[in-house]
Amino acid sequence: MQTAKPQSSFMSSLKKWWMKEASAYGFISGYALMFLIFIAIPVAVAILLSFTFFDTIQPPRFLALKNYITLLTQDDIFMRYVLPNTIQFAVIVGPGGYLLAFILAWMLAQLPKVPRTIFALILYSPSMTAGVAMTVVWQALFSGDQTGYLNSFLLSLNLIQEPIQWLQSPQYLMPIMIIVTLWSSMGVGFLAMLAGILEINPELYEAGSIDGIRNRFQEIIYITIPSMKPQMLFGAVMAIVATFQAGAIGVTLSGSNPTPQYAGQLIVNHIEDYGFLRYEMGYAAAVSVVLLLMVWFFARVANRLFRED
Amino acid sequence: MRRRWFQFSSSYRNRGINPQGFHPSQLKFYLILLPLSAFMLLPMVFIFSHAFKPPDELFAYPPRFFVVNPTLKNFIDLFSRMSASSIPVSRYLFNSILVTVVTVAASVVVSSTAAYALSKKRFKLKQTLFAINTVALMFVPIAVTIPRFLIIERLHLMDTFWVHILPMLAMPVGLFLIKQFIDGIPDEVVEAAQIDGASDVWIYWQIILPMIRPAIATIAILSFQAAWNNADTSALYINNESLKTFAFYLTTLTSTTTGANVVAGQGIAAAASLIMFLPNLIIFIFMQSQVMSTMSHSGLKG
Numbered sequence: 001m002q003t004a005k006p007q008s009s010f011m012s013s014l015k016k017w018w019m020k021e022a023s024a025y026g027f028i029s030g031y032a033l034m035f036l037i038f039i040a041i042p043v044a045v046a047i048l049l050s051f052t053f054f055d056t057i058q059p060p061r062f063l064a065l066k067n068y069i070t071l072l073t074q075d076d077i078f079m080r081y082v083l084p085n086t087i088q089f090a091v092i093v094g095p096g097g098y099l100l101a102f103i104l105a106w107m108l109a110q111l112p113k114v115p116r117t118i119f120a121l122i123l124y125s126p127s128m129t130a131g132v133a134m135t136v137v138w139q140a141l142f143s144g145d146q147t148g149y150l151n152s153f154l155l156s157l158n159l160i161q162e163p164i165q166w167l168q169s170p171q172y173l174m175p176i177m178i179i180v181t182l183w184s185s186m187g188v189g190f191l192a193m194l195a196g197i198l199e200i201n202p203e204l205y206e207a208g209s210i211d212g213i214r215n216r217f218q219e220i221i222y223i224t225i226p227s228m229k230p231q232m233l234f235g236a237v238m239a240i241v242a243t244f245q246a247g248a249i250g251v252t253l254s255g256s257n258p259t260p261q262y263a264g265q266l267i268v269n270h271i272e273d274y275g276f277l278r279y280e281m282g283y284a285a286a287v288s289v290v291l292l293l294m295v296w297f298f299a300r301v302a303n304r305l306f307r308e309d
Numbered sequence: 310m311r312r313r314w315f316q317f318s319s320s321y322r323n324r325g326i327n328p329q330g331f332h333p334s335q336l337k338f339y340l341i342l343l344p345l346s347a348f349m350l351l352p353m354v355f356i357f358s359h360a361f362k363p364p365d366e367l368f369a370y371p372p373r374f375f376v377v378n379p380t381l382k383n384f385i386d387l388f389s390r391m392s393a394s395s396i397p398v399s400r401y402l403f404n405s406i407l408v409t410v411v412t413v414a415a416s417v418v419v420s421s422t423a424a425y426a427l428s429k430k431r432f433k434l435k436q437t438l439f440a441i442n443t444v445a446l447m448f449v450p451i452a453v454t455i456p457r458f459l460i461i462e463r464l465h466l467m468d469t470f471w472v473h474i475l476p477m478l479a480m481p482v483g484l485f486l487i488k489q490f491i492d493g494i495p496d497e498v499v500e501a502a503q504i505d506g507a508s509d510v511w512i513y514w515q516i517i518l519p520m521i522r523p524a525i526a527t528i529a530i531l532s533f534q535a536a537w538n539n540a541d542t543s544a545l546y547i548n549n550e551s552l553k554t555f556a557f558y559l560t561t562l563t564s565t566t567t568g569a570n571v572v573a574g575q576g577i578a579a580a581a582s583l584i585m586f587l588p589n590l591i592i593f594i595f596m597q598s599q600v601m602s603t604m605s606h607s608g609l610k611g
Contacts, residue, residue, distance in 0.1 A: 020431075020432075021430075021431075021432040021433065023426075023430070023509040024426045024430035024431070024432040024435075024509075025426075025432065027422040027423060027425055027426035027430070027509065027513070028422070028423045028426045028427070028438065030418070030419040030422060030423065030478075031419045031420060031422070031423035031478070031479065031484060032423070032438070034419065034475060034476075034478040034479040035442075035445070035479040035481075037460065037464070037475070037479075038457065038460075038475065038476045038478075038479045039445055039448055039479050039481075040441075041456070041460060042453040042456035042457045042460060043448075043453055043456070044456075045453075045456035045459065045460065046452070046453050046455070046456045049455070049456065104342075104345075107338045107341065107342060108338075108342070109326050109327060110326065110328065110335060110338050111328070111335055111338060111339075111342075112328050112329060112330055112331060112335075113327075115339075117597065117598075119342050119346055120597070120601075121593065121594060121597060122346040122349055122350055123346060123349055124593070125349070125350075125353060125589075125590060125593070126349060126352070126353075128534055128586075128589040128590065128593060129534075129538060129585065129586050129589055134352065134582075135560070136356070136359070136559075136578050136579060136582040137352040137355050137356060137359075137582070138352075140355070140359070140372075141352075141355075148372070149372055149374070152372050183349060183352075188482065188531070188604075188607075191600060191601065191604045192604045192607040192608075194601070194604070195601050195602075195604035195605035195607065196604075196605065196607075196608070197326065198326065198327050198601075198605070199605045200326065202326065205326070228608075229608075230607075230608020230609050230610055231604075231607060231608050231609075233608070233609040233610075234607050234608060234609040237446055237447060237609060238446075238482075240447070241446070241447055241448075241449055244449050244451075244452075245449055245450075245451060247451065248451065268451045268452070271451070271452065271454065271455070272454065275454065275455040276454075276455075281455050281459075284455050285455055285456065288452040288453055288454075288455065288456075291449065291452040292448075292449065292452050292453075295447050295449055295452075296444075296447055299447045
């Protein structure tokens with residue numbers, strides 16, 4: 001009797017815990033399972049594989065840091081094209097698209113409901129279809145012969161004498177990628193910012209005007225942005241992810257991986273190049289880890305900027 | 310006197326954000342927004358116009374932007390056509406619709422139940438799990454294409470219907486948005502029901518679900534867009550042509566590498582891209598007010 005007691009109290013506390021928390025874990029289990037299989041484990045596997053040589057035929061061979069060292073010291077293409085391209089692309093599309101989203105959201109908030117809704121719909125619509133359906137449009141627009149819309153337009157204005165191979169020319173591919181990505185960058189973050197601006201208590205602006213705020217610009221800096229920091233941060237994280245996600249655009253536009261003379265080669269394309277064309281999975285995994293770290297780093301920076309004190 | 314002046318000044322200020330009607334001071338915004346949205350709209354107009362062009366207009370020189378003699382020929386061609394491996398196009402479309410419907414339904418259930426627990430239940434791992442999901446907002450699926458490929462291969466999900474759906478269900482943004490929305494529901498509502506002896510399933514079904522319709526609509530749209538536009542799954546994980554989706558079929562029409570983008574394919578590709586685009590647009594138009602009310606809860610604490 002005496003000896004059975006601790007066990008039964010353990011059982012009863014276990015039972016109590018089960019009664020209290022089991023249903024919570026039950027509700028979460030479906031999501032948690034999918035999260036584990038398709039997000040958490042792939043990240044873990046990527047990290048593990050990044051320390052190996054793996055060609056999918058033989059079992060992975062442990063290499064320690066060799067992939068990372070190769071990436072930093074010997075991968076000529078990565079250092080000469082991929083990294084500069086990615087930085088150039090990210091710096092313009094990330095902050096550029098983010099700023100554009102905020103300015104547009106702010107302007108929309110100054111309009112009555114009906115025109116605001118129509119404009120918001122138009123600005124958001126490009127990000128609804130990002131990718132597939134749009135290739136048809138962009139390839140027709142930038143087509144390299146005289147039937148391409150841009151070529152035909154420039155020819156008719158006599159600005160150029162012969163059609164330009166927009167998507168196959170190294171000097172034009174990157175600018176076109178940037179324009180196309182900016183065009184479709186008014187995504188979820190843009191909607192969040194618009195909602196955030198509309199939520200701000202109007203009394204804050206009154207109080208601000210009493211405190212001596214004179215113009216719209218001061219209003220934005222001292223009231224609007226501080227009052228919607230959480231939405232600004234959400235928008236920033238979404239913008240960073242969208243920027244790195246958009247990496248496939250160069251391959252889609254030019255129709256080849258690697259892109260012509262690596263002009264539009266971004267980290268994402270480099271991963272696919274090594275992973276699915278050369279079957280160097282370990283090396284591709286190391287590049288993936290670098291990409292995830294870059295996203296994480298920029299999100300930390302955004303976090304710093306919009307921390308609520 | 311002072312009060313009246315104050316009211317005048319406050320109405321002057323309120324005129325700025327979310328005004329009730331038109332005011333001349335808004336003109337400058339229209340002046341910027343109108344040309345910009347016209348530019349943003351061009352590709353969309355092009356999709357509509359291009360899809361109805363007869364062959365001579367598709368290849369007219371100089372190219373014409375707007376259709377002059379609209380025809381349904383492109384759509385008829387699209388549906389009477391077989392793909393290279395003699396699968397009718399309607400099969401791809403059927404696959405896409407089925408995959409999208411199941412994905413949207415399942416991701417709504419999976420995200421909303423998890424969000425309810427994360428927001429209103431008390432349990433040990435709650436903070437940790439939410440923190441992990443917030444970090445996962447930064448997840449870039451393309452970065453882990455290769456490990457995902459290996460895992461899907463090991464789980465024998467290759468060439469199955471499920472591989473279209475399961476990876477789409479873990480949607481950190483979806484869970485995040487619903488959780489933030491449920492946070493807006495007072496805890497007292499749930500506690501009162503618990504005191505009355507209601508079970509969690511009952512509370513979720515009878516109280517939470519009806520109150521979070523806008524958030525449900527929002528993640529339904531997001532998962533719809535992700536599933537409907539997804540061509541990668543078919544390209545990477547499906548070898549069986551009869552399980553591939555319409556989005557993938559469209560990429561075979563447009564990709565220049567396969568040499569498929571010949572004269573005959575142009576009109577078909579235009580019609581197919583309109584079919585790809587239209588559902589996105591229609592669903593968003595109908596649900597945009599729900600999306601906006603969800604987004605006002607979207608803040609991320611720094």
